[in-house]
Amino acid sequence: MTSTEPSGPTTSLDELAAQLREQLGEDAVPWVPDAGYGADRAVRPEAGARFVLVLPRDVDGVQTTMRLASSTGTPVVPRGAGSGLSGGAAARDGVIVLGLERLTTIREIDLLDEIAVVEAGVITADLSTALAPHGVFYAPDPASVAISTIGGNIATNAGGLHCAKYGVTRESVLALEVVLADGNLLRTGHRSIKGVTGLDLTQLLIGSEGTLAVVVAATVRIHPLPVARRTVLARFPSAAQAAAGVGAISRSPVRPAATELLDAGTLADIDAYTGARIADGDNAMLLIELDGYGIEEQAADLVRTLTGAGAAVRVIEDETEAEKLWELRRSSRAAGGGRARLGEDVAVPKSRLAEVLAELEVIGRRHGVRTSVVAHAGDGNLHPGFSMPGVPEDPAAELPAAILDAADDLVRMALDLGGTISGEHGIGSAKQHWLDLELSPDSRALQRRLKDAFDPQHLLNPGKAL
């Protein structure tokens, strides 16, 4: 065994499955696992890859699995709902896929401590549903909220639409319960907002994409539902002006809960997909949500700010219309389907948004690729889409080189502007090849040593994230 490669397993997959079945019960180890358990939404199942799927019923079952994995030297791919967008849960031949989907207990909702204690397999939206009757909510809301799990959100430090105001997943997690590579259970963090005892293992584990330990439960912050909400729609003649509108908000006293930028390409895609007429002749749009006290004052300040930045602004008083607009926004990922397509996820300092948008058009022309953008503009996080309308979508085929080249240009441009190669999706296996562009050799070496400190056998999600 070298220090950087996992040792080969000492037990055959069939023996391993038999042992796990004996210890965890028949139902926890399917005889013929669905190949989909080896994939996520970015990476297809590896052709011919065989793996053992384990779906423990409880934390104890996760510990048993990890004990067996470490005693046999078998690599483990922890998995939430497989909704990841960077291949973080992709399996390869010979591994254990450790699915947390049955750890779905919401152990506790405490309104006085303003926390909930949830198991890793809880679907994020299910937590919101459980909280709503109490008048509280869990803030992180990645677009995948209806299908992704709290554990997966923690593994990727998932973002979403409301991060500029409410923070990313990291800001909502106070404590973790994780199973270490050797099967031991470790509790980190605290149940109060403050706590500074020792190194902050909680924060290091968040976003580590299952490479350091397996998250099995978390103590998360909850907030009172806002006393009011208001949607504001601002139409701009160009994407550059919409970006300038984002800057105008930064210089104003208003801080929206969400500030989504949709460019002409995205608006056209949504219209084609839904039959709505959201584009309405405009070239870019900011769809904004305000919330909290003084909603009229907030809306007035925002309207003044955006009008001054050249927008045609409308405060949406009708809640049904507002909900319809947010639905259209959420449809932007599905819209534009049917053709070969790649969605990216860079973040830049938000003052550079206009430059990214301008350069993206240049990149599209250079490679003969259609581009479109939807951005969480308030935190500088863009999801540019690259597509080739003439090439039909084929999940089994590689993407056209022109698309991959265009994405590569985008990533390099984002880095040149002081940005990052992943705003919220994570590195997984899909973005490994860009890591050295962002991280220095010192940083990467240090990260490998931290990995060694947690997982000396390199069993946990090998080949991902780091």
Place this chain on the structure above:
Amino acid sequence: MTSTEPSGPTTSLDELAAQLREQLGEDAVPWVPDAGYGADRAVRPEAGARFVLVLPRDVDGVQTTMRLASSTGTPVVPRGAGSGLSGGAAARDGVIVLGLERLTTIREIDLLDEIAVVEAGVITADLSTALAPHGVFYAPDPASVAISTIGGNIATNAGGLHCAKYGVTRESVLALEVVLADGNLLRTGHRSIKGVTGLDLTQLLIGSEGTLAVVVAATVRIHPLPVARRTVLARFPSAAQAAAGVGAISRSPVRPAATELLDAGTLADIDAYTGARIADGDNAMLLIELDGYGIEEQAADLVRTLTGAGAAVRVIEDETEAEKLWELRRSSRAAGGGRARLGEDVAVPKSRLAEVLAELEVIGRRHGVRTSVVAHAGDGNLHPGFSMPGVPEDPAAELPAAILDAADDLVRMALDLGGTISGEHGIGSAKQHWLDLELSPDSRALQRRLKDAFDPQHLLNPGKAL
């Protein structure tokens, strides 16, 4: 050299000082360092301890110092302003004290990116002063804000009064520039709110009390100054009822910017110290700051909530009166001086505040010690004071055993209630003996391995925090 103890230096202190003087200039290495540079506000200078004091002018000077330290195996104690309350910057014989106080450049204030880039030695209040003309502010505000540095705040993940709403220091730091043990410079993090590339070294470094690397600069978030502020004063017949008032706020939709609880002992101390008559016959007080939009609505909701919880509530419309109240609150640390005294810093789940307050009185009686409390109640962080009015203050003497025993009882009680031994001051050297009460052997072993990953020679702030 063992793996847990630093090797002894291979060069005498005088030779080391001479080499540093040659490389950094005479003025960077004082011939006779003030003994105070070996202490902080919790720990006195070690009698007879000799150390080399280095005050580099720039980042390069910090790198030079660390290179020489690592090549000679000399331990280094990084130091901000020495305002720490847990001995984190205490020096022992034979070390280099690396003071960051001359790294005072505010490199950048960017209103569009909503960030500032500041060097570690910038006094936190000086950053606020620089930001104010732009209509923005840096949120973390430990009580030491006028004397402590950004670097020191980052090293301890400092808290303060506004954390329940604005977060602790951690939530305001996006990126770091640190000097590693070997003298190399490492940049971590990003300039956008989002960024998930690799393990989050920024977050691991925050709160690591100078044991992993030397923070030399940081990119921090800034926020628009609130459009309005309002102070609300709620008087309660007992500390238990004030704690219940905190719970009532948690169940309401209002989230104050600050919620300070002062018990009868603290109110009496403040009155005796300042001549104010803040106690006014009451047994406990919540001093609350609201800010943001809809301030009248917020105040109305808060008044209703606290009146319902049995308080006599007054909204302070007069700004001078409000400022006077906050000044009295800030005086609580100085108040009660002149007698032997210890200020503690535990945090508990905030639903347990009433229990801590009740049990604290029992502890006081048990040990014949006077107790008082001021608490950042909104985040469950209490600063109980233990004093013996009959015993005069003597910085050179050990504290009476009764005080130390009472503090020990408090810490154990806080842990029993699901709390932590330090809410915001850090562990330093002063709280080492309590670490095993909170952290499991697995956690401590893991933290030592992370330390090894950063600092294999164990040169950085040995014997602190971990």
